[in-house]
């Protein structure tokens with residue numbers, strides 16, 4: 001739970017290369033577990049590591065990185081998803097406290113997290129430069145988790161609404177500089193997208209392995225279906241696309257580990273890996289025939305779980321916008 005954080009903050013002191021391997025291996029079996037780990041590491045804990053004071057890191061990052069506490073990260077609201085700067089949750093200073101009001105939604109780990117990093121508007125006249133990040137602890141009066149979402153896939157991962165009603169938090173729980181929350185989110189998500197790419201690769205790999213094994217076992221017209229060229233070509237395309245997605249993901253991780261800018265590489269990895277994984281899981285169901293549609297086999301779950309990879313932490317459309325913006329950026 002603290003893969004990339006320094007050992008002095010309770011982390012494992014590993015790099016993004018190891019992080020993507022861990023997420024891929026988890027997602028190969030269960031995407032939900034991988035998503036729990038990635039929201040905790042990439043989003044909540046990493047936001048605190050990137051922008052927190054030394055005191056905040058000691059108090060909040062250390063127990064998160066040690067896996068003693070669970071984190072969540074809350075940017076999205078009912079009216080603000082891709083247009084992430086349209087935040088309506090407010091925070092106002094009142095004496096020595098910030099007072100939070102509003103509703104956030106689609107928060108991974110929301111019902112179970114001990115530590116929540118959330119974005120709120122502190123100066124609506126400043127637009128996205130009026131957004132500030134805060135740390136709120138579970139049990140703070142005025143803060144509660146609301147509706148649990150009933151999802152298509154990743155059903156073992158909690159997705160919650162968070163409600164703030166005159167929730168008072170100490171002034172020192174402001175994370176980063178006031179008004180810098182949105183820009184900091186972009187830095188956090190830049191790395192977070194590498195994690196979603198790794199989850200996509202893992203789910204695709206799991207679906208591919210199940211298909212390979214099934215194609216050797218299942219017989220039709222007196223021979224294993226693996227002997228039909230139509231099935232062989234599906235397997236060949238699946239394996240090739242997974243390998244390409246994995247290499248893009250590992251390259252983005254390598255750039256992150258070498259302190260390089262990752263905006264373009266992480267969006268490319270997430271876009272490609274997410275779309276490949278949707279194609280691969282679709283073909284995996286096809287290779288299984290009717291049994292692919294039945295819950296006794298794992299591929300129907302991979303097929304449902306994977307769709308989040310083209311939506312969460314920026315949809316495929318948003319990734320294309322980011323990549324195009326990066327390509328057209330003046331040098």
Ligand SMILES: Cc1cc2nc3c(=O)[nH]c(=O)nc-3n(C[C@H](O)[C@H](O)[C@H](O)COP(=O)(O)OP(=O)(O)OC[C@H]3O[C@@H](n4cnc5c(N)ncnc54)[C@H](O)[C@@H]3O)c2cc1C
Pocket residue numbers: 039073074075076080081082083105106107108109151154159308311312313314315316317318321
């Ligand atoms: C299971 C799950 C877990 C999540 N976990 C978290 C979390 O932990 N924390 C958090 O803050 N959020 C989380 N999210 C929210 C997620 O990041 C958003 O759902 C996502 O960014 C899309 O926002 P939206 O749902 O509002 O879609 P919208 O922004 O309403 O998009 C609808 C459609 O319009 C397209 N679109 C929007 N704007 C443009 C544009 N400018 N150009 C072209 N197309 C556009 C989109 O690509 C999409 O196809 C989670 C979501 C899910 C489903």
